[in-house]
Structure formats: C-alpha cells, structure tokens
Amino acid sequence: MLKIAVIGCTGRMGQLVLREINQNPNVDVSGALTRSGSPFVDQDVGTLIGEAPLNIAITDAPEKAFHDADVVIDFSRPETINISLHEILNQQKPYVICVTGLTDNQKASLEKASQKIPVLIAPNTSLGIALLKKLAVLAAEKLGSSYDVSILEMHHRHKSDAPSGTSLSIAQALATVDHLKENAPPYPSRSPRPTNTIECAVLRGGSITGDHSVIFAGEKDVITIEHRTLDRTLFAQGAIKAAQWLFAKPPGLYSMDDVAGISL
Ligand SMILES: NC(=O)c1ccc[n+]([C@@H]2O[C@H](COP(=O)([O-])OP(=O)(O)OC[C@H]3O[C@@H](n4cnc5c(N)ncnc54)[C@H](OP(=O)(O)O)[C@@H]3O)[C@@H](O)[C@H]2O)c1
Numbered sequence: 001m002l003k004i005a006v007i008g009c010t011g012r013m014g015q016l017v018l019r020e021i022n023q024n025p026n027v028d029v030s031g032a033l034t035r036s037g038s039p040f041v042d043q044d045v046g047t048l049i050g051e052a053p054l055n056i057a058i059t060d061a062p063e064k065a066f067h068d069a070d071v072v073i074d075f076s077r078p079e080t081i082n083i084s085l086h087e088i089l090n091q092q093k094p095y096v097i098c099v100t101g102l103t104d105n106q107k108a109s110l111e112k113a114s115q116k117i118p119v120l121i122a123p124n125t126s127l128g129i130a131l132l133k134k135l136a137v138l139a140a141e142k143l144g145s146s147y148d149v150s151i152l153e154m155h156h157r158h159k160s161d162a163p164s165g166t167s168l169s170i171a172q173a174l175a176t177v178d179h180l181k182e183n184a185p186p187y188p189s190r191s192p193r194p195t196n197t198i199e200c201a202v203l204r205g206g207s208i209t210g211d212h213s214v215i216f217a218g219e220k221d222v223i224t225i226e227h228r229t230l231d232r233t234l235f236a237q238g239a240i241k242a243a244q245w246l247f248a249k250p251p252g253l254y255s256m257d258d259v260a261g262i263s264l
Pocket residue numbers: 007008009010011012013014033034035036038075076077078080083097098099100101122123124125126235
C-alpha cells in the first residue's frame with residue numbers, strides 16, 4: 001500500500017485528494033500538512049473530509065507530515081514551496097508538485113532538488129491535457145507558419161495565477177516546434193499580430209474548473225483542440241496516479257507526459 005502525505009490538505013484540491021486517497025484501495029494517507037496557525041491543526045483528517053476518523057492529525061510540522069510517506073503530493077501555494085522542499089530533501093521523499101504559478105527561482109530549486117530525489121512537476125494532472133499538448137505540437141508541425149497559434153483558457157474567479165500553469169506548459173510544448181522556437185513567456189497578445197508567435201488569452205469567472213483551447217487560425221479555416229474539465233476529482237485522481245508512477249523512480253525531473261507515456 002503506497003503511503004501519501006498531502007501538502008495544502010485543507011484547500012479545495014487538498015481535501016479532494018484526501019477523499020480520493022481514502023476511497024482508493026491501493027493508497028493510504030500518511031500525513032497532512034497545513035500552514036502554521038491554521039484552525040485545522042490537530043483535527044483528524046477523516047473528520048476534515050466528512051468521513052470516519054483516520055487517526056491522522058493535520059499538522060503544521062513538515063517533518064511530522066512527511067515522516068511515514070512514500071510520496072508527497074503538494075496542492076498548497078507557490079510561496080510555501082521552499083519550506084516544504086527543504087524537509088522533503090532532508091527526508092529524501094519523491095515529490096509530486098501540483099502547485100501552479102511557480103517562479104523561475106522556485107523552478108530552479110526544484111530542478112536542483114531533482115538531482116537528489118524524483119520530482120514530478122504537474123501544473124495539470126489530467127492525462128487529457130498531456131494528450132492535448134501532443135496533438136497541438138503535431139498540428140503546429142503539420143500546419144506550419146501560415147496558421148496563427150493561440151491558447152485560450154478560462155478558470156473560476158478564485159484562481160490566483162494567470163496565464164494558468166497549464167497554458168504555459170502548452171505554450172512551452174508548442175515552442176519546441178521549429179517556426180515557434182523564438183517564443184518566450186508570457187506570450188502576450190499583440191496587434192497587428194506578428195507571424196510565428198504563440199498568444200495566450202485568459203478569462204476568469206464563476207466556478208469554471210478549467211477549460212483550455214489551442215486555436216490554429218488560418219486564412220481559410222480554423223482548427224481548435226479543446227480540453228474541458230467537468231469535475232475537479234480528475235486532478236485529484238491524476239495526482240494519485242502520478243504519485244504511484246513516481247514512487248521508486250530514480251532522482252530526476254519528470255512530468256505528466258512521462259506518466260501518460262507520451263513523449264513530446
Ligand atoms: N496540477 C493540477 O492539476 C491543479 C489543479 C487544480 C489546482 N491546482 C493548483 O493547486 C494549488 C492549490 O489550489 P486550490 O484551489 O486547492 O487552492 P486553495 O484552496 O487556496 O488551497 C491551498 C491550501 O494551501 C494551504 N497552505 C497555505 N500555506 C501553507 C503551508 N505553508 N503549508 C501547507 N499548506 C499551506 C492553504 O491554507 P489556508 O487556506 O489556511 O491559508 C490552503 O488550504 C494552486 O496553485 C492551483 O493553481 C493544480
């Protein structure tokens with residue numbers, strides 16, 4: 001049985017992951033970390049998710065939260081990464097980082113850590129997005145520079161980063177294609193539009209879970225590849241799949257493309 005610790009356990013995604021782990025016969029919760037001063041500290045994890053007590057107390061101490069874990073899943077916030085990473089490295093735990101909006105410095109720290117532990121950076125844990133990226137790269141290669149490439153995303157009104165980590169990862173995949181190689185984030189919209197660029201447009205509103213479209217606009221037709229998330233448990237289940245995949249992997253930097261068996 002794979003034992004998983006969850007960082008950001010009291011948040012929207014953290015609670016969902018705990019529920020999914022609890023319902024999955026192949027994995028167990030071994031620890032749950034929240035911020036210090038949280039009113040949830042010392043509450044039982046089972047009570048938090050509306051189930052029978054699991055005899056695991058929510059803690060604000062990373063060393064305690066990770067102690068019994070085989071893998072750590074992080075759905076907290078970018079500003080907490082460095083504190084958690086320090087202890088994850090101390091304890092040599094595989095790390096699935098699902099937080100978005102990471103700074104370049106944080107990404108560099110994760111890359112450095114991946115020389116010592118397995119690190120999987122997953123701004124979107126749905127396998128459908130891994131497939132969308134693959135299809136978008138194929139379309140960009142086949143259609144060439146006569147089609148303008150744009151990424152359009154919409155998320156709920158509470159999302160704190162923009163463009164989404166998923167949009168940026170789609171853009172990074174597209175920027176491996178020859179005629180789009182000169183591109184760099186943040187991929188703003190420009191008018192008149194230069195050729196061979198990637199643009200990202202962002203919409204926020206309501207409770208939309210996460211919609212991403214890659215649009216190839218030509219002179220005579222438009223091709224759209226779209227992914228719509230209908231239920232956030234998709235992300236929770238994807239994070240658990242990623243944890244199961246990452247366990248026992250050698251140190252290195254991995255992505256959901258590896259979990260999905262898709263190489264770009
Ligand atoms: N990879 C994916 O597929 C995917 C899918 C959805 C969301 N996300 C990303 O996952 C992250 C979390 O999303 P969310 O919607 O669940 O946000 P959220 O509801 O704000 O949850 C974040 C949680 O982290 C807690 N936290 C703050 N400081 C902490 C610390 N030092 N240690 C441990 N926990 C701490 C917060 O506690 P307090 O509320 O008490 O401050 C909060 O409960 C975001 O970056 C989001 O973009 C990724």
